[in-house]
Amino acid sequence: MHWEVIADNFDFLMKGLVTTFKLAFLSIIGSLVLGTLLGITRYLRIPFFSLAAAAYIEFVRSIPLILFIFFIHFGFLPYILGAQSSFFASSCLTLVIFTSAYVAEIIRGGLDSIEKEHIDAAVSLGLSKLQRLRYIILPIAVQRMMPAIVSQFIALIKDTSLASTIGLIELTRSGEIIYERTYHEFEVLVFIAFVYFLVCFSLSRLSRLLEARHYIVSDSREALC
Amino acid sequence: MYEIDFNVIVNALPQLIKGIKTTLFISLISSVVAFLIGFVIAFLRTMGTASLRAASTIYVEVIRNTPLLIQLYFVYKALPGFGPHLNPVTCGIIALSAYTGAYISEVFRSGINSVNSEQYQAARGLGLNKLETFNLVIFPQAIRVVIPPLASQFINLVKNSSLVSVIAVTDLFYIIYKGAVDDFRFFEFFVVGAFLYMALTGFIAATANTIEKFISTIQEKEVRI
Known part of the structure; x- marks a missing residue:
């Protein structure tokens, strides 16, 4: 065992981790925005747009991410649109396109899960469509969507490792660079897996904690009534 | 201007069929093991x-x-240091089975938890041992609830199987990407690749639907008897 290889290259690996974080963060923001737009479009059943959103979502969800990332970076951007882009920009664009389709389905599911009685009550109170969405539907739906959204973001963080296949030097690729030089594959891979595990596992625990707190709040509210 | 020419696909057809075969082979074996x-x-x-x-x-x-990518690298690059050298296809199958197996176990677990605990107590009270209780009482009831999420895990498996191309397996994605790079025909190969993956995943979804209906009709008949 040669664990000193981790200590020797710790700074390099952490630089990779920072790139992974940056990529994940920007992709989360982007896919949340695009996914929400798509999800609400599908929920509202606007004639043409809903169908287009549904087609987009189904298309993206049935294709592997690696196909997207390679063809967007090496095919579409340089040869069809004529725009060279950095590894980082291509990876980010791909992850946004990919994850937004999944987020959109979660958002739509959350919005659709609202019981009809809530909406009827809101209508009878004279709330407009937008007010219903803002004050009645979204607060409940967001709470229901949170666990699924967080697990989607955990999947996204794991998916950022695919950016290494086109050459972005994030955590996985920086590890590869180290073991291609030192041949200590086992130590490096275990360490990288451990770092991913720490990030993803703590995120999932955090989401469970938030979930539990929500339940406590809603329980006490019901007790007060 | 980019001129679309689908003749390149016709020329690459034998290769594509080979790729589909590899992807199907890996996916089928992995899905059985993962199950x-x-x-x-x-x-x-x-x-x-x-x-x-x-x-x-x-x-x-x-x-x-x-990430699955790290697990793949681990099986392919780190394990040979401890034991026998496996060929890339076997490595891919091991990693995919281990990965999908964990997800499938979660699907099963939620299905099992959806069965009332009275069922368990009654079965144990009748003198069945734990394995019999699981096989004869809990699992048949859980399987119905479990089919849709199970199908989506198998769909994920087919999509994830494209990752084995990074450890030098000539699967469907590898063939598609190689064709695109060799002939400089990114658009055509992307369309065909997307279509093929959509066909594979669509087939699984349709099969799952049929099985779900089949099981529910059988179980209804049993109840009537």
Whole structure:
């Protein structure tokens, strides 16, 4: 065992981790925005747009991410649109396109899960469509969507490792660079897996904690009534 | 201007068929193994002794919180340092089975938890042992609930199987990308690749629907008797 290889290259690996974080963060923001737009479009059943959103979502969800990332970076951007882009920009664009389709389905599911009685009550109170969405539907739906959204973001963080296949030097690729030089594959891979595990596992625990707190709040509210 | 020419696809057809065969082979074997792993882990997590429960929980959490790419690299590059050299296809099957097995076990577990605990107590009260209770009472009831999420895991498996191309397996994605690069025909190969993956995943979804209907009709008949 040669664990000193981790200590020797710790700074390099952490630089990779920072790139992974940056990529994940920007992709989360982007896919949340695009996914929400798509999800609400599908929920509202606007004639043409809903169908287009549904087609987009189904298309993206049935294709592997690696196909997207390679063809967007090496095919579409340089040869069809004529725009060279950095590894980082291509990876980010791909992850946004990919994850937004999944987020959109979660958002739509959350919005659709609202019981009809809530909406009827809101209508009878004279709330407009937008007010219903803002004050009645979204607060409940967001709470229901949170666990699924967080697990989607955990999947996204794991998916950022695919950016290494086109050459972005994030955590996985920086590890590869180290073991291609030192041949200590086992130590490096275990360490990288451990770092991913720490990030993803703590995120999932955090989401469970938030979930539990929500339940406590809603329980006490019901007790007060 | 980019001129679309689908003749390149016709020329690449023999290669594409080979790629589809490899992808199907890997996906089929992995899905069987993953199903078995999922079954065993779900059994251990719900009915095993404390230490077995802890071990299977650790397995599931570690697998689910680290990227599949790292696991693939681990099997392909780090394990040979300890044991026999496996060929890339075997490595791919091992990693995909381990990865999907963890997810499938979670699907099973939620299905098992959806069965009332009275069923378990009644079965044990009738003198069935734990394995019999699981096989004869709990599992048949859980399987119906479990089919849709199980199908989506198999769909994910087919899509994830494209990752084996990074460890030098000539699967469908590899063939598509190689064709695109060799002929400089990114658009055509992307369209064909997307279509093929959509066909594969669509086939699984349709099969799952049929099986779900089939099982529910059988179980209804049994209830009537």
